[in-house]
Amino acid sequence: MTSKLFGVLVIRADLVEQMVAHARRDHPREACGQLLGPEESDRPERYVPMTNADDSDAQGSDYRFDSKEQLRVHREAMERDEEPVVVFHSHTRVPRRPLTDTGLPEAYPSVKDIEYMGLQPGVHFAIVALTGPDAEPDLRSFLLDDAGEVVEDEIQVVENYMFSHTGAGDVPDRD
Amino acid sequence: MSATVSIPTILRTHTGGEKQVKADGSTLQEVITDLEANHPGIKDRLVTDGALHRFVNVYVNDEDVRFAGGLDAQVPDGGTVTILPAVAGGR
Numbered sequence: 001m002t003s004k005l006f007g008v009l010v011i012r013a014d015l016v017e018q019m020v021a022h023a024r025r026d027h028p029r030e031a032c033g034q035l036l037g038p039e040e041s042d043r044p045e046r047y048v049p050m051t052n053a054d055d056s057d058a059q060g061s062d063y064r065f066d067s068k069e070q071l072r073v074h075r076e077a078m079e080r081d082e083e084p085v086v087v088f089h090s091h092t093r094v095p096r097r098p099l100t101d102t103g104l105p106e107a108y109p110s111v112k113d114i115e116y117m118g119l120q121p122g123v124h125f126a127i128v129a130l131t132g133p134d135a136e137p138d139l140r141s142f143l144l145d146d147a148g149e150v151v152e153d154e155i156q157v158v159e160n161y162m163f164s165h166t167g168a169g170d171v172p173d174r175d
Numbered sequence: 176m177s178a179t180v181s182i183p184t185i186l187r188t189h190t191g192g193e194k195q196v197k198a199d200g201s202t203l204q205e206v207i208t209d210l211e212a213n214h215p216g217i218k219d220r221l222v223t224d225g226a227l228h229r230f231v232n233v234y235v236n237d238e239d240v241r242f243a244g245g246l247d248a249q250v251p252d253g254g255t256v257t258i259l260p261a262v263a264g265g266r
Contacts, residue, residue, distance in 0.1 A: 054265070062264065062266065065261075067261075070232065070262065071234050071259065092266075094266070116260075117264075119185055120185065121184070121185060
């Protein structure tokens, strides 16, 4: 049941809630995590919060997966025939190179984000921008096309994947 | 001295799509040299200016080699070398 549509992220509402809750919990530090799903499915099934091991900035305004934790999660994923479908992190501060003059965090990849996105072609990079721990979250998702250009995903939040039509030949499971 | 090397998606173009390959060597440096002999181009994706590239995490068994000798890390016979993309970013 492979149905990949480039530039579309279909995601369960409970997974969105888990990402946003993590972003709120860690605010004002950037939170990070990954959504794993069956290989080649483009379907995120579970959220794995990751430890932000970045120490380049005392305020936590960058992020880096803890490398040992990443290895452990990778091995577990391999055993379960899963792969990262979405890499998530939050933005809690004004970007170093803002795209707007609002003075607010932006749910848009930074130059550094884009550099690292290039290492995982086909993986969605979801960003939650939060102006405060209780603020309304701005969730957007991006990936790079073959030319390395940033493409914004259309996000479709669904209650479950059974009845979400993500492409031709996508047939609901039946008991 | 042979190790199993786990290859991340982005480098599988160098291994004909294989997720795991064998390579010989008793240090990470030697393993990478042997990888390059069989999968040309892969070394440049891992090493820059004589050190591991900041965009990759390399592990020998359970150890991140950044904290275990870098390219001089010992690779035991039958050991596992895992390569993963570094995941990072910032505002």
